[in-house]
Amino acid sequence: MNSLEQLRQAEQALLEIFSGIDTQVKHNLKRVLDAFRNHRVGAHHFAGVSGYGHDDLGRETLDKVFAEVMGSEAAAVRVQFVSGTHAIACALFGVLRPGDEMLAVVGSPYDTLEEVIGLRGKDQGSLIEFGINYRQLELTPEGTIDWQALSTNVTENTRLVLIQRSCGYSWRPSLSIADIEKIVHLVKQQNPNTVCFVDNCYGEFIETKEPTAVGADLMAGSLIKNPGGTIVSAGGYVAGRADLVEAAACRLTAPGIGSYGGATFDQNRLLFQGLFLAPQMVGEAMKGTYLTGYVFDKLGYPVNPAPLAPRGDVIQAIKLGSAEKLIAFCKAIQQHSPIGSYLDPVPDEMPGYESKVVMAGGTFIEGSTLELSADGPLREPYVVYCQGGTHWTHVAIALEAAINAIGSAGD
Template sequence: MRRRGSSRAAAPSLGLRGAAPGATPSFSLPRRLVSARFTKLQALSCAPPAQLARPFVPEVEAAADSLHSEFRAVDNLVAHNTTRVLRAFQNARVGSHVSQQPCRRGGREALDKVFAEIVGAESAIVRSQFFSGTHAITCALFAFLRPGDEVTLAVAGAPYDTLEEVIGIRNPFGNGSLRDFGVEYRQVHLAEDGSLDWDALSGSLRPQTKCALIQRSCGYSWRRSLSVAEIERAIRMIKMQNPDCLVMVDNCYGNLWKQWSLLRRKMTVGDWFFSSQGADLIAGSLIKNPGGTIAPCGGYVAGRKRWVEAAAARLSAPGLGLDCGSTPGGVMRAFFQGLFLAPQMVGEAVKGSLLIAEVMSSRGFKVQPAPRVPRHDTVQAVQLGDRERLLAFCEAVQRSGPVGSFIKPVAGSTAGYASEVIFAHGTFIDGSTSELSCDGPLRDPFAVFCQGGTHWTQWALVLGEVLNSI
């Protein structure tokens, strides 16, 4: 009679090894069965693409396969940038006691220190109280300028739409614009081919020109975004004409890609100093590159300590310095973590831009930047030519997002913009352009401006929907 609970009698058929009474039996499949199952699993893992579901349409898949070397180059730069960011976190001794402090001074100081080291600045202010990149840039400009001064858009023609009212190009009086305070404005137009007009810039400054504003990204203009080398050359040209002229760089969409020499240069290991040829301030938004797709709000100003403090006074009030303003603990943690993740997220956005350019140019659309050329920010523009295609492109992007995929984007008037604008952003952070998104003004040449994405495969999936829609 078999003892109750014994598994010895079943062992021959089930491949079980005998166990002492009360002990847990050990299970062992027959060697031939193990070998057969392993072979089958190995075959599945190494199965050719024909046996697996293809996630991308053939046109997009072929484009992605052709970009292998470009993607590898992006990964190498991401590794370099991640090393720099990691070193800044370690040097600032960031710990959980700092990154999760809700309102305490220590968390703000550590975040400012990390950010300043990453961008190569003497000082920085990173705050949730900056409503947007436009707000941060405005604080920087008001830090520099006083009634009777002149601001010159030095190298990139007209500024981004939202800065037009800040400067006073549109609605100049009664809303607190720079022009409302008596600050004059001029701009250096682009050359006929859309590049920088170096001849015009070489003689553009006047003795009363207090500030030169350089917009790194293309904005809603059909031009290349500026490279670090071009910005450096422009700054040298400005300082040669007027060494006292302050330089402000709108660095939106350019963070954590190629930027290290905008503010200062490295002379020897550990020896950093502000260069007379560097920008005095840079500013931008945290829901773009430096927020790493998880910062829910905020912006930054970085550069010379004197001017960072002046920008902080514009954000709060004179005399309050950098020590005021509460930040919820969850937001502070998101700032630190997003900044650490930013190099990787920026790299994936750049890969996405390379893929967009490759696919859309193969369909005959004009793209800016061109396929496979070096990228200087995360924006990829596609000239669609008419209103219907622009709307269809944005609708396809919205349908392909994780949030609000059931929503149909509608063009309309938006605060700060001169034209109707359509936005497609199925993003977790409202308005985030470090997440996959696109937008464009409904005006000639009806270009859509694409940016963001936490992995290039997101754009690969979206492009399949786009190609079926336009």
């Protein structure tokens, strides 16, 4: 069976799942529209403020709209956040103080957080260097949360629990909203004062609720992932309890300024429009992950999540087994990207990552992982992580080339 026929077969098998995704998109879009209407968003909110950014009506209204959509008390949506990692770091440094403990409950954190915590690197002002104690609960051998350990490991000194929703570069299921709600419940039973913080990158609009709507105290993410709808140029957000959002904003700007400063550089229209587009774009990306998982499972490759399993983020992992196949896969995706299709991905060092990374990212916004991209660290077992896709048909075209480039698992 050729690659085109394999994809057609996959599309037919996934019709019911695709229809369910469309229903969810409609539900999520309705909550976005409700928030826009409740806060009377108008064209006057697109105007920006220069300099300090004081009294930016558009920015202030966007924060309120975003908070309502996310089911949280408050939010700070800012182009000054360099990345999701930056937003997460601001949240962690905002909440934690010397002597506090941070407990990661879903195994090892994403590579880019290791230097923030202080697990790699030195003399950069990591959490550990500021006297924050760090522990992590390992996953079970099956790659799932160790619920038994979680129910007994939160102490009086555990100021913050880190919950990474996405699998990141780990071979584990990404967390569902039900998983996050259960984690929060177990943590609060042991210490009601512990802050439950969620790294929400790649997870927004995957389900019909967000972590802060089911009890998480604070979360953070990137605007060049899901909530930017593929059109926001840069930035990130924090959302949750009002006092914790303000504490994170004080780390982004300065104590006394917090969320009240920060010019928006005439980006307000894109920020509003990106949020409006986000449910649809995430829906298309989810269809792309199902298509990718289904086809490569049929080709004999281990895939995570499983072909028909519910999604926890916009990432589909495929265990390719060799550096040659990882590079060839990324090369095929790059050649079928709208931007830089003539470029060859080459493994290289990347800031914040432990291993060399090969990355296909022919996206309109640099690093936008809600647009179609694929990457993976050059280390065993050579897993490629496929992300995003503004429309699943683009994913299908790129996958046809990737199948032809690497063949089945036995090739």
